[in-house]
Structure formats: C-alpha cells, structure tokens
Amino acid sequence: MVDIETPDRIETIGADFFADPHRHYRRWREYGPVRRVRFPDGVIRWVILGHAEGRAALADPRLRKNIAHVEALVSAKRQTPPMNPRQIALLTHMLNIDPPDHSRLRKLVSKAFTAHRVAALRPRIEQITSALLDGIDGRDEVDLLREFAVPLPITVICELLGVPPAERDDFQQWTQDLVGVVGREAERTRASLAMIGYLTRLVRAKQATPADDLLSGLVQVGEDGDALTEPELVAMSFLLLVAGYETTVNLIANGTYALLQHPDRFHALRADPAAIPSAVEEFLRYDGPVNLSTVRFTTEPIHIADITIPADELVYIALEAANRDPARYPDPHILDPTRDSSGHLAFGHGIHFCLGAPLARMEAQIAFTALLQHFPNLYLSPIATTTAWQSSTLIRGLLELPVRLR
Template sequence: MADLEAPDRIETLGADFFADPHAHYRRWRADGAVRQVRFPDGVVRWVVLGYAEGRAALNDPRLRKNAEHATALLNDKRGLPPATAGHMVLLSNMLNTDPPHHTRLRKLATRAFTPRRVAALRPRIEEITAGLLDAMAGRDEVDLLHDFAEPLPITVICELLGVPFEDRADFQRWTRAIVSVSGENDESYTQSTAAMGAYLSRLVAAKREAPAADLLSALADPADDGDALTDRELVGMAFLLLVAGHDTTVNLIANGTLALLRAPARLHALQAHPEAIPDAVEEFLRYDGPVNMATLRYTAEPVTIAGTVIPADEFVLIALSSANRDPERYPEPESLDPDRDATGHVAFGHGIHFCVGAPLARLEAQTAFAALLSRFPNLRLAPAADTVTYHASTLMRGLTALPVLLD
C-alpha cells in the first residue's frame, strides 16, 4: 500500500490550477489515481483522479456527506468557530446527507421534479432561447456567456421554481461567492450564505401561504403518504435546485461552445448534422464539464483507494474533470470528439447522488446548441477569447466571459 505524502511534497492549489486544471490532472494521474492536495484554505484533502476509482468512490457508503459532521470537521481543521445557522440551513439538502435521510429527501424531490414536468418545459425553453438569440442578432460581437449562456437557464429555473426573475442578480451574486474557492474564510461567503438563506426562507414562507403552479409550491405539499419537507428542508432543497439548476447549465453551454469554436471542423460537422447534437452534448460534458470536483465527502473509517489507505476523518474529493479525461476509460481524452461514445461520463455524478436535474440540463443544452448553431452559422471566437479566464472555484468550472463574433 502507498505511503502518505510527505508534507513538503503536497502541492498547494494556485491560480495556475484554476486556469487549467486538466494540465494538473494529467501530471497527477501519471503518479497514481489518488493524491493529497492542499487547498487555498490550508486544509489538505485527498483527490481521486482515475475514472474507475472515481466512479467507485462516488457510490462508496464509507465516504460520508453528513453536512453537520463535515462542516464541524472542516471548521476544526481550519481553526474556525462553529458554522452559523444561516450556513447550515442551506446545507440541509439531499446532496449533503446520507441514507436513510437522503433516501427520504430524494423521494420527496423526485415526486415533484418528474420527467413529465421537465419534458413539458421544452416549448418554453425554445421560446426563451429564440428570444435571446433575437436580442443578439444584428450585433457584430457579443459576450455569449452573459447574453445567452447565463440568462437561458436562469430564466428557466426561476419560472420552474417560482422565483421572481427580477431577483436573479442577487442570487447570481450570492451563488458566485458561495461556490468560490475562498469559502468560509471569506467575508463575502458568510454574507452571501446569510443573505441567500434569509431570501429563500421568505420565499418558502410565501409559497406556504399562497401556493402557485410552480415546483417549489409542489415540493411544499405533503406526499401521498403524508410525509412532507420541513421549512428548513424546503429552504435547503430550494437552494440546491436554484444554484445547481442554473450555474451548472450556464457552464455546460459556455464551456461546450468554447470547446466547439476551438475545433472548427467539429463545429462545421455538427452544423451539417444537427441530429448529432444530443451526442455532442454528452461529449461536452465529458470534455470540459460544468463541475470540476464533486462536493465534499469525508471518511467515516479508513478507506483504501487505489492502494492508498485514507485514514478516518479525512476529506475526499472526486475530480470529475480528471475522471472524464482518464485515458484508461476514453482513448485520446484530450481531444474533443462529438462522434465518440461518451456514455458513462461522471459529469453529473454517479450513484445515489446522481444529479436529479440532469434531464433538464440536457434539454436546455440541446435546445441551446441547436438554435445557436442554426441561427449563427458563421459563429466564431472573438480575438479577446484568446485570453479567456475562469472563476477560481474547485467546485465549478466556469468562464468569466465568452466573447464571440456572430457574422
């Protein structure tokens, strides 16, 4: 079994990692499928890099997600006081719980967030997409991130959940602070979690008092067996669906567009054969997906991964971006190839925590790419795109801007 890394050999994540995590992952995978990495908050975490190892870890019950224990453990390692109530209420969702609590929450969520409900959104998604493209038409250059990739999923999730669209700027700002790399050491993080928690608490109270024909109102209703989400659980569920329901799809559309525009032959082939767009979206997810590393897990007991024993009470992160470019699973993984069989990628996770919103993200992305490539056949990167930058987040893989030329 492999030995633990010597403290002086543990790399610390810096700006170069956020600029190009794939370069780090290639180098790290050459040394093994799991390694220790020091994050900007000073805490060392274990990062799982290989596809087979990552897929197994995503569904390993020994890697826990209990939010209260994980937060207490993280704050202890950071030397910080206990988390605030406002912080913890946002974490009271199914992504941060273990069975049987997770099983109950996911059951209550999926009874309202059904495939039928998602499929019924198609005409409205197409309408929103067409309207955004109409607004872009006639301009030589646009920022495709802010003019298209962001407003499409934000509008959809606001309408789906029953969130006032005029509040989007606030929760976008809060979301960016919450998923940033600085985390709880940053004052903007603390302020944003408090503001988001208060906002969603008011929204939940309003839905309880005056239900409407939206998903959040449906989630507030008891199930057929009488079980129902508490106010705290409903706030946590709203946070998960609101943040995951828009930020990941923003990144999927923007990252996929950038990858495609950097491969003109692939772009032209897809324009000639739009029926291949659903498969291309799966390749975009594999090649440069919206989530860099899966959310935090910790060991409840010593766990062996790839021959390395990880002690109890250690944090483990599965690098989805690395797993999806593991050459043991995907030949020539550094090449964008919409014709490849990208099935089995872990961009949406795997196991009991597989993304409940994956069907909606796929529908939005397929609609977005079909309309965008048809409407602007001469779409290409603007000169400023040579120096695109990414947000400093270990969780999300998202651009700060995407300048393009339309004609």
C-alpha cells in the same frame, strides 16, 4: 500499500490551477489515481483522479456525506471557528446527506420534480432560447456568456421554481458569491444569509398562496403523513436553484468555447443537428461544469488503488480528471463529438446522481441546436487572447465568452 505516515508527494492548488486544471491532473496522475492535495485554505484533502476509482468512490457508502460533520472537520483542520448554524442548515440538502435522510428527501422531491414536468418545459425553453438569440442578432460582437449562457438557465430555473423576475438579479449575484472565487469567506457568508432570508420568505409565500410551479409542488408534496419541513424546503430550493442554474450555464458556455476552438467540429455539428445530443455528452466529458465533486469524509480507513485513506479525512472526486482518464477514454484530451462519451461522471454517480440531469441535457440540446442555426459563422473574438476562468474548486466556468456573430 502507501500509508499516510509514509513520506509522499503533496500536490498544491495554486492560482494557476483554475486556468487549466487538466494540466495539473495530467501531472498528478503520473503519481497515481489518488493524491493528497493542499487546497487554497491550507487544508490537505484527498483527491481521486481515476475514472474507475472515482466512479466506485461516488457510490461507496464508506465515504460519508454530512455537512455538519464536514464543517467540524474543516474547522478543526483550519483551526478556525465553525460555520454559522444557519449556513449549515442551508447546506443540509439531499446532496449533502446520507440515507436514510437522503432517501426520504429524494423520494419526496422526485414526486414533484417529475419527468413529465421537465418534458413539459421544452416549448418554453425553446421560446426563451429564440428570444435571447433574436435579441443579439444584428450585433457584430457579444459576450455570449452574459447574453445567452447565463440568462437562459436562470430564466428557466426561476420560472420552474416560481421566482419573480424582479428578484432574479439578486439571486444570480448571491449564487456567484457562493460558488465563485475561493477564499472570499465574508462574501460567502453575506450571500448565504441573504439567500436564507429570501428563500424563507419565498417558501412562506408559496405555502400561503400555491401556484403552478415546482416550489409550490414541493410545499404540498407528502407521503404517509411525511412532508418537507420549512428548513428542508429552504435548503432544497437553494440546491435546485444553484445546481439548476450554475451547472447549465457552464455546460453551455464551456461546450461553446470548446466547439469554437475546433471550427471543423463546429461546422460538422451544424451540418448534422441529429448529432447534438451525443455532442452534449462529449462537452460534459471534455470540460464539464463541475470540477471537483462535493466533499465526502471517511469514518474508517479506506483502501483505494493501493492507497490507505485514514479515518476523518476529507475526500473529493475530480470529475474533470476522471472524465479525461486515458484508461477509460482513448485520446481523452481531444474533443470528439462523435465519440461514445457514455459513462462520464459529469453528473456524478450513485445515489447522489444529479436529479436535474434530464433538464440540463434538454436545455443544452435546445441551446446548441438554436445557436448553430442562428449563427452559422460564429467564432471566438480576436480580443479573447486569454481565457478567464472562475477561481472555484467546485465550478469549472468561464468569466466571459466574447464572440463574433458573423
């Protein structure tokens, strides 16, 4: 059994990591399914690479979630001042807390974010998708990220939550600052404080004048006298907006990019639209929208794959690595839309499994069905000699996707 005191290899996340994390994960995996990794801020964290180990860790109650405690650990390890309390409040949503608080919040949110509400969105999503594709039809070359993959989910999630159209550009910029390039703490602070102010005003507007949208439903939902407080409503709105937008953008863009790198698979999928739901699962497995899970921490020594992770350590599950674990998926680095991709961890696992997974899947299925029908000869632009990716440990996302439409 390897102990932290035993000299051991420490991996590093450098600038080249973001362009191709899979290359790094393949090398790291040679030394085992659990690695110590130095992040860009200089702090060493533990990263779980294996599928079986990652799936177990995602559901392990010994790996805790409490954003205030995480921030205290990070500040101590970096020897920097802690995060602004208002920022911590914004991040105190159900993805960053444990039971019983998590159970209470998820139960209340699930009463408003129902399967029926999601299913009812299908005609509107199809309408938005068609309008976006019609809008670029007739052009030779477009940035499909900016013209399609971004506006589709941002329109859907903002309409779902009742964000006015005039305010969506600001929200989009704040989101990019919050999940984007590592190391830009000043931009993150400004974006989070702006988001707090905006969402607080939006929540109060819904409290005063409820409408037929999800946020109004969250404002009004309750059970046995319990209801979401204003800070909880702000944090929950933040989670739903960011998660509902950023993950779906990159599911659509990453999947399209992967498909266009394999024209034979593009044309096979276009010829068989019934296979698109299965193909979406493969896109999620092959290059999903989330690279590393949100952070967890240990309160006691934990043994994973003959490795001892001590108490008070920060732990991530590398979802991208787990989904390409050769012990789980044969030939994992090959895109195969016909394979059985079930069991992938792109949406997490356990009690923190993504609440919006059904919506993301539905949006992606609609998007790919329409895209392949509209542009049967779609291909990557010759100007795309290099591929630019976000410098984010959380998000796996492109910065642009130039394509030729014909």
